[in-house]
Amino acid sequence: MSDPWDGYDSVGGSVPLDLVNTVSWRRDPARRDDRLSDPVRLSEWVVLIGLGEERLEISEEVLEAVKAFRETLYRVLVSDPPDASALRKPLLAAYRHAELAASLPLRWTVPLTDGAALPHRLALAAEELLRSGDLARIRECEGPGCGWIFTDHTRNRSRRWCSSSDCGNRARAKRHYDKGRG
Numbered sequence: 707m708s709d710p711w712d713g714y715d716s717v718g719g720s721v722p723l724d725l726v727n728t729v730s731w732r733r734d735p736a737r738r739d740d741r742l743s744d745p746v747r748l749s750e751w752v753v754l755i756g757l758g759e760e761r762l763e764i765s766e767e768v769l770e771a772v773k774a775f776r777e778t779l780y781r782v783l784v785s786d787p788p789d790a791s792a793l794r795k796p797l798l799a800a801y802r803h804a805e806l807a808a809s810l811p812l813r814w815t816v817p818l819t820d821g822a823a824l825p826h827r828l829a830l831a832a833e834e835l836l837r838s839g840d841l842a843r844i845r846e847c848e849g850p851g852c853g854w855i856f857t858d859h860t861r862n863r864s865r866r867w868c869s870s871s872d873c874g875n876r877a878r879a880k881r882h883y884d885k886g887r888g
């Protein structure tokens with residue numbers, strides 16, 4: 707059997723953005739593909755991105771919570787203006803489950819001791835990104851239908867595609883085609 711994660715790459719550059727990117731072709735209903743199709747897929751993804759070392763036991767309920775959070779996060783990221791208050795509820799829940807380290811500076815953590823902790827861990831990771839990350843560098847791929855999000859780390863902020871070999875390549879091929887026709 708082929709590995710459903712074959713060729714998986716961290717396009718987003720951070721856990722929250724990679725979570726959003728577990729949906730491929732988000733803006734193309736005909737091609738939309740959700741890689742978190744069942745709890746096992748989610749537990750595999752957690753290991754794949756390095757959040758945990760072993761697979762967590764994940765319930766359907768946790769899977770739904772993670773996916774709901776993923777969609778909320780996507781909307782906050784791409785809406786203009788963003789409605790970050792949509793994150794209030796998942797963040798409050800996360801803090802109820804979080805531990806506060808004894809030492810300073812203050813540091814909240816959600817240990818991944820079981821699957822139920824996962825949505826809270828992801829919510830805190832998203833907060834960290836949106837609180838301290840360079841928001842102007844977070845962008846959506848320009849590929850039609852793609853919908854993947856990434857942080858642009860290029861010096862001149864010129865990244866346009868999720869991947870130059872993917873959407874970037876398609877755009878080049880299209881330009882070439884259009885030029886040939888014209």
Ligand SMILES: [Zn+2]
Pocket residue numbers: 847848849852853854867868869872873
């Ligand atoms: Zn793309």
